């Protein structure tokens with residue numbers, strides 16, 4: 001099973017939920033994999049002491065212009081949806097950093113002037129900790145499109161395990177890539193007006209992918225939660241769990257520790273949450 005954990009922005013506690021849920025499941029004896037797809041700023045692994053870490057370099061194909069073969073037809077510039085190729089007069093200019101490796105340009109170039117060539121993109125680091133198989137992607141500095149790297153992290157999913165996928169923040173291209181072929185989407189929101197605005201944007205995005213989803217309110221308080229509760233009713237999104245605004249959690253987090261490791265009530269919370277999710281996936 002693949003459970004993606006996402007939020008409309010960073011700082012909502014998405015990674016905290018992903019890491020502590022993964023720990024709780026593994027601690028209960030479930031085979032668990034944690035995949036950090038936030039390749040621009042991976043930090044799930046910081047809560048673990050990765051053993052036997054293996055690094056795999058990942059590249060992506062980009063177009064290379066073969067001198068003397070381009071007739072300046074402009075087809076490549078017209079079909080590139082990412083403005084990674086510009087045709088000025090008879091000149092063809094490639095911006096490798098903007099390429100998403102969709103392959104359209106070299107497949108449709110009528111003269112064979114464009115050929116694929118591999119360029120380094122980043123790395124996938126994998127290891128074990130706390131009984132969890134952990135993988136994360138690290139995009140090279142200056143790279144703008146990590147989709148191929150996200151795919152490489154997701155390839156580490158284990159079909160016989162519960163795969164917890166920590167999605168990048170926001171609602172842009174890397175999030176869409178991460179949410180492909182998942183079984184359940186868990187949205188994390190905090191009960192503030194800003195949190196609500198970001199929740200709206202990720203729910204709008206999620207409606208385009210046909211997958212069951214639910215909501216976890218982080219830093220929940222009785223007074224503030226109504227904001228999210230009203231929207232949950234309005235949008236038809238079920239609230240599955242709440243993690244309270246708890247000083248003990250903040251103290252453990254600030255010292256880089258998994259709060260579920262020290263506070264058994266939260267291990268139970270994550271196991272109950274997983275049971276709910278498993279039921280929703282089965283139905």
Ligand code: SF4
Nearest residue numbers: 070071073074076109
């Ligand atoms: S499609 Fe090929 S031939 Fe046409 S402009 Fe692009 S590189 Fe040149």
Ligand code: SF4
Nearest residue numbers: 080099100102103105
């Ligand atoms: S491979 Fe796709 S994204 Fe990259 S330059 Fe060609 S058309 Fe644009």
